[in-house]
Amino acid sequence: MSNEKKPLNHLAIIMDGNGRWAKKRHKPRFMGHKEGMNNIRRIALAANDLGIKVLTLYAFSTENWGRPTDEVNYLMKLPINFFDKFMPELMEKNVRVNIMGYADELPEKTSQITQKAMADTANNTGMILNFAFNYGSRREMISGVKKIAQQVKTGKLSLDEINENLFAKELMTAKLAPYEDPDLLIRTSGEERISNFLLWQIAYTEFSFTKKLWPDFNEEDLKKLIEEYQTRDRRFGKV
Numbered sequence: 001m002s003n004e005k006k007p008l009n010h011l012a013i014i015m016d017g018n019g020r021w022a023k024k025r026h027k028p029r030f031m032g033h034k035e036g037m038n039n040i041r042r043i044a045l046a047a048n049d050l051g052i053k054v055l056t057l058y059a060f061s062t063e064n065w066g067r068p069t070d071e072v073n074y075l076m077k078l079p080i081n082f083f084d085k086f087m088p089e090l091m092e093k094n095v096r097v098n099i100m101g102y103a104d105e106l107p108e109k110t111s112q113i114t115q116k117a118m119a120d121t122a123n124n125t126g127m128i129l130n131f132a133f134n135y136g137s138r139r140e141m142i143s144g145v146k147k148i149a150q151q152v153k154t155g156k157l158s159l160d161e162i163n164e165n166l167f168a169k170e171l172m173t174a175k176l177a178p179y180e181d182p183d184l185l186i187r188t189s190g191e192e193r194i195s196n197f198l199l200w201q202i203a204y205t206e207f208s209f210t211k212k213l214w215p216d217f218n219e220e221d222l223k224k225l226i227e228e229y230q231t232r233d234r235r236f237g238k239v
């Protein structure tokens, strides 16, 4: 078989274990979130140095709204803190920010800040730092189905024209072309679930689960998982 290193263009990470990290240290949950936010910087810079083209981070799912109000309020301020703190460095490293999710449901200031981050970095040509923020994959697919159905209904599209490529164009990952689908998905903190993250897009993705909690997950852990990924035989179902 081929000894060629598998490309790793698109890396996706479910950042889990922040609450548990805080609990272990007898600290309030928000300190775990804060430490988790700072770790985004560390891992994004490492990914950028490793030549990764797209880093997708699952930061908030539509389900997280069920948490206590104080915690949701704190979480909603994290993008504001994040860009206040790290925007100069992102610009310096030529990183482009993308956010996928339902922005219209976010607090006004949070939504504004994320729009501004995308606009400010729109001309950067380096790695895309892609946040899945107030995102849900089933909902994303239903929106896509409705768009297509509408086009059929109005006669702009025939049933025969519906195929996988056409559907993928309706998903929020279409903006990441040509790296829409993750090559590798990492989830930290020992949980082995997808939790309504990218569903369509992971059809051929390799999975890697680590027990490390997100705030503890470092460059070395990342490098090890990538090396392990690159030794796997990936054939997209072919022999």
Ligand code: V0D
Binding pocket: 015, 016, 018, 033, 034, 036, 037, 038, 040, 059, 060, 075, 076, 078, 079, 082, 083, 099, 114, 117, 131, 133, 214
């Ligand atoms: C909390 C670990 C940055 C996950 C990371 C509200 C738990 C720290 C962002 C962020 C969160 C989101 C969008 C954006 C820029 C930054 C973030 C959430 C949680 C969900 F455009 N950290 N962070 N978002 N935590």
